[in-house]
Amino acid sequence: MIKRRALLKFAGLGLAAQTMAVGQYSWAVRPAQSASQRSAQTQQTGKRLIVVFLRGGIDGLNVVAPYQEDRYYQLRPTIAVPRPAQTGGLLKLDERFGLHPALAPILPLWQQGSLAFVQACGSPVLTRSHFDAQDYFETGEPGFHNTEGWMNRLLATSADVSPIEAATIGATIPKILAGDQPVANLPPGPNPLQPMALDRLPIAQAFDQIYGGDDALSQLYREAKATRATLRATFAADHEELANNGAPLPVTFAVDAAKLAQLMKRQPAVHLGFMALGGWDTHVEQGSSAGRLATLLGYLGEGLATLKQELGALYAETVVVVMSEFGRTLHENGNGGTDHGYGNVLWLLGGAVKGGKVYGDWTDLDRLENPRELPVHTDFRDPLRLALQRHLGLSERELAAVFPGHRMTQKLDLL
Amino acid sequence: MLKSCLLALLLWLTLQMPVARAAEMPASAKAQHLLNRLSFGAKPGDLEQVNTMGIEAYIQQQLDPSLAEPSLLTAKLEPLETLHLTPYQLLLDYSPSLQIRQFRQQGLGSISQEQLNAVNAKAQVVLQQATQAKLWRAIDSPHQLQEVMVDFWYNHFNVFGHAGNSRIWVGAYEQQAIRPHVLGQFRDLLGATAHHPAMLDYLDNWLNTAPESPGARPPLNGLNENYARELMELHTLGVEGGYSQADVEALARILTGWSYCGIAIRESNREASNREIPDNGFCFAPRRHDLREKLFLGQKIPADGMAAGVAEGERALDILAEHPATAKFISYKLAQYFVADEPPAQLVNRLAQQFRATDGNILAVLQTLFKSPEFWDETVLNAKFKTPYQFAISAIRAADLEPSNLNPVLGLMRQLGMPVYGCETPDGYKNTEAAWLSPDAMLRRVNWATALASGRLLASPATAPANPADPSLSAAPVDGQKLLTTLGGSVSPKTRQVIANRRDPLRSALILGAPEFMYR
Incomplete structure (x- = not known):
């Protein structure tokens, strides 16, 4: 049984509140409650956080590769990415690391100083299970099996509860957003607003009666209708364009990134966003500068560049975190792929990021105690905590609620 | 002796403890509950049928593996010709990658987009037919519990069916590896999935090769631990089942050379061409097998030559199927599917005992489950959210x-x-x-x-x-x-x-x- 959800309050959701007010059923349209100063400030300044989760364990060692180390090339005879300036070579980031060439679309962000990486980052509790490791990243409490995600706890720290303060692209609510606070999920793909039977008044009225109660399903139903009304209002003007006439983006991820960016831009209440991209579990023939991993990175790079472009001026007020449950083995396996490892690279993008730098402690590959995988020098919650603290302005007490028991392991000055 | 007495005492005490929330659901709701959990929901007449024949008789009828498919359904499935093909036949006739390769070998130059589309469309037919059969059976079959268990076990031993050769194999996989064993012995089910080309392909074990073995060659150069890990984490022991990274690697070594016919035959030596193809499509590649002794979950698997590779794998599957963690893990998942998202620990323990006492007899475990007070507790009535x-x-x-x-x-x-x-x-x-x-x-x-x-x-x-x-x-x-x-x-x-x-x-x-x- 799900817990009783936090009641909807339509503060800060002018459009939706207007739309919903015409319904004659039991909408809990409430006046804005005394929003905390910080929350009001957040809305004014429009600070946003977007998390992109790469499910399957991306091979971070080929994303931000230590090209100065011979060991990297010895361990990966067929999949290492060539040194910068060679054919298909890495894009030089600094004297130590290079970026996978398929990520060329986001290299300008590095050069402009709004893209940073944290190497050898991950969960302090080791697991090589995708599902446990993703759980740890999503609950924010490594080693425990909770049902509540840290982004939902983050929502709870802001005073307004509207169904559309946090938006995720996808048919289901990922664990990172699961919990008492309402979260809107937008269907993936180009046309989120296809006509529905529920758009017809007699049908809607009948179902509104059936879903008029206090139970969890009824609340979700009402949240969903409010979200749909908001989306319709938000995208009314360019609905057609979104649907089919606009320049179609070849990759769903970029389409969805554009959709999320537009929603956040037009609806100041939406300050948290989430997207996931799968397919990173490259046990076989992952390739080097070209191949399976490169193709996926191409989609990702294009999606992130689209996100930045569509956010426009709001990019300056946004922090985008890209993370994945674990890294992969240092050595390539017998089939031109890599198996489950440990430490990985975490990415940060956005105007507030002190970019152009690879953060985090690093041990040369030939000096590692465990030659199988990268260690975790930096707890993944370190950069997240900083984003919450310095970017969203959470207090120590609120931070403790979002990441209970977490203490900074590294001194990072990345925001 | 003292230990087993203590255990018996503990068990007795456990059984005597009052079950919390022991209120049984009203009798009038029982037939509905039964249909909700043992079937994909009531069809017209079902409720009447259960009320007439009685709860117990309905359970026994659904647990009877010999219950036949009605002729109407059989007739409906008949035209789906690819359902009857073996994995090897499917590979030869429908595999896009094989057809593209043959095309190239015949020296016909590069394949056109149209031809490529045709090859893919052909593979898609196999997936469509498998999907059709699955849905029709779920909708129409009176042997509903079997269909429900197909859903349960398919997800337990999941294979992604929308890419590569999986498209042509998932139907056969469900038909040949899952369906016959859904109410049988867990070890048979485990074995059938482990040997099936769909699983060997999906979790990469067909590539898993002992490094520097005589059969090693690109891209079959070395170990791939993907299947070995998921075999323990997802299929048997569960993530908390007490295995280590060393066990993952040992199991991967044990399973080197486990492959499917087609790939194994091409790379094998001369006598391979007239080798018989088994119906399940499993072919072992001895020249890629790891010859060393292995230590797996504390047990020594002695080095016994290339040919022993199949027996080594079977031994490992035995160890996994008999492991107490497996009994617990499977019981938890069954209780979660049939009773509640967070199933009562006492029920899981009882099911696990039954699992071990019957060497993993699924039917026996379900008998226990459907008789349990937890299954009939009023708090679980209409409380599982439908997928x-x-x-x-x-x-x-x-x-x-x-x-x-x-x-x-x-x-x-x-x-x-x-x-x-x-x-x-x-x-x-x-x-x-x-x-x-x-x-x-x-x-x-x-x-x-x-x-x-x-x-x-x-x-x-x-x-x-x-x-x-x-x-x-x-x-x-x-x-x-x-x-x-x-x-x-x-x-x-x-x-x-x-x-x-x-x-x-x-x-x-x-x-x-x-x-x-x-x-x-």
């Missing part, structure tokens, strides 16, 4: 529809994030509320129920676009009165009140889209 698949199938069954077009079902599955045969990750689809309940899903379910209630949604032939003049489009709306009889007491007073002065199809839409119909 999108369960929702769609149960609505079609309740409405007594004979779909001639399944595309709207498949579309809903995609929209709700549960495409048929389309779970990319090896953990399979979950069956918990947390996994499937979302605001958007609620709107889509209600919307789909409304479309279904019109009676037209699944009526038009899949091939033709909707045409208003199509006679099938004048299909009658779903009969709300009949629905009320079919679903009996599970329709809530509130729904009954709202539908009181409404007519079909809105009345039937409201019943199928009501909150209580989202649960089983």
